[in-house]
Amino acid sequence: MGMGGQNGEDCGGGCVKPEARYYSWDEVTKHNLKTDKWLVIERKVYNISSWVKRHPGGTRVISHYAGEDATDAFKAFHPEPNFVRKFLKPLYIGELAADEPHLDRDKNEQQVEDFRALRRTAEEMGLFNSSLVFFGLYLSHILLLELLAWATAWYFGTGWVTTIIIILLLATSQAQAGWLQHDFGHLSVFRTSKWNHIGHKFVIGHLKGASANWWNHRHFQHHAKPNIFSKDPDVNMVHIFVLGETQPVEYGKKKLKYLPYNHQHKYFFLIGPPLLIPVYFTVQIMKTMITRKDWVDLAWSMSYYARFFWTFTPFFGFFGSVAILTVVRFLESHWFVWVTQMNHIPMEIDHEKYRDWLSGQLAATCNIEPSFFNDWFSGHLNFQIEHHLFPTMPRHNYHKIAPLVRSLCSKYSVHYEEKGLLNAFRDVVGSLKKSGDLWLDAYLHK
Structure with a gap:
């Protein structure tokens, strides 16, 4: 699925933080299919595959950025971004690896x-x-x-x-x-x-x-x-x-x-x-x-x-x-x-x-x-x-x-x-x- 970046860490009380996940652009860009959609906002990677049908703006508009950096589109369409970010939290799956550029496809x-x-x-x-x-x-x-x-x-x-x-x-x-x-x-x-x-x-x-x-x-x-x-x-x-x-x-x-x-x-x-x-x-x-x-x-x-x-x-x-x-x-x-x-x-x-x-x-x-x-x-x-x-x-x-x-x-x-x-x-x-x-x-x- 992605590239593991850190080992699990003891967070006290016996719980273990989940292993952080880091991804390359090569992997992110592959997830632009009808039933498999990822996108990137401010270097954070989100899996929107299941949630896309509940998107208030419609399924298609968010799907158009599957496999891409959607940071500027996200800011352009949402006048209240802090409110919207709470919907992104459950969709978060990791981040771009540290050596990956901010943008896809040599932009x-x-x-x-x-x-x-x-x-x-x-x-x-x-x-x-x-x-x-x-x-x-x-x-x-x-x-x-x-x-x-x-x-x-x-x-x-x-x-x-x-x-x-x-x-x-x-x-x-x-x-x-x-x-x-x-x-x-x-x-x-x-x-x-x-x-x-x-x-x-x-x-x-x-x-x-x-x-x-x-x-x-x-x-x-x-x-x-x-x-x-x-x-x-x-x-x-x-x-x-x-x-x-x-x-x-x-x-x-x-x-x-x-x-x-x-x-x-x-x-x-x-x-x-x-x-x-x-x-x-x-x-x-x-x-x-x-x-x-x-x-x-x-x-x-x-x-x-x-x-x-x-x-x-x-x-x-x-x-x-x-x-x-x-x-x-x-x-x-x-x-x-x-x-x-x-x-x-x-x-x-x-x-x-x-x-x-x-x-x-x-x-x-x-x-x-x-x-x-x-x-x-x-x-x-x-x-x-x-x-x-x-x-x-x-x-x-x-x-x-x-x-x-x-x-x-x-x-x-x-x-x-x-x-x-x-x-x-x-x-x-x-x-x-x-x-x-x-x-x-x-x-x-x-």
């Missing part, structure tokens, strides 16, 4: 240590502390949009012009509520997980009609291993698109042609932005809540639909309200897809390369130039690099840590990419076209 130890020093600096600067005023005002502007939509129907009636205004107000509130629930989901708004949990249920459930648990289990995988096939659900395109430079060639060589991928940059406009939220997400969310018997999330979700139809049925009737909701989802979906994909789709998308936290996040992520509109439009997800490095940092502090991140990346020649909003949109289409062309070349090659 740059000095680069990793400098990143960890940057995190400590951010903590000392108070950058992980949220402003309740900021988030209170943000929530207020979402509720104001909802109120204005109802007031418009009540005061001006249901003509074409007012209906369009109502739809735009509701679509805007839905998109902005999406960014706010994202904040709550990362436990960065309140200082206690209990209130963040309730806040998240309210925003994503009552204001959007979705499921907090569904979002958490999906989104945290994306943060753990962004743009990694089989580990990031956001790049699981179920054969509709081929992404990056590796997957298109693999599909082409295998003569896989579920769709004409050389035209994917065109049919993206018909399949991606219009259908993701109204069709794919809606069906997946409802199916997940029912199959997992997540009745609490289902109740929160139903409260959104009850409120929506109670508010607008008196003005538009039931079927008219259904039509408005459908159009709102359609517009919100366009907004959501462009904002979420502009930071990742044009970047590297590939199989697992076992990079350190900084290198892995920067390879998969880019920023959009900050401005008042870009910040508001994207919910500060234009600072995607900083968000991925420090997911529990509140968004209003991203601009403060960004110069320090740039400096660290420059020191180690880690590419830090930032571009304009329109260029980012264009690069989404350009990257799809490039991948489609790679597929066609491989597909036609004999």
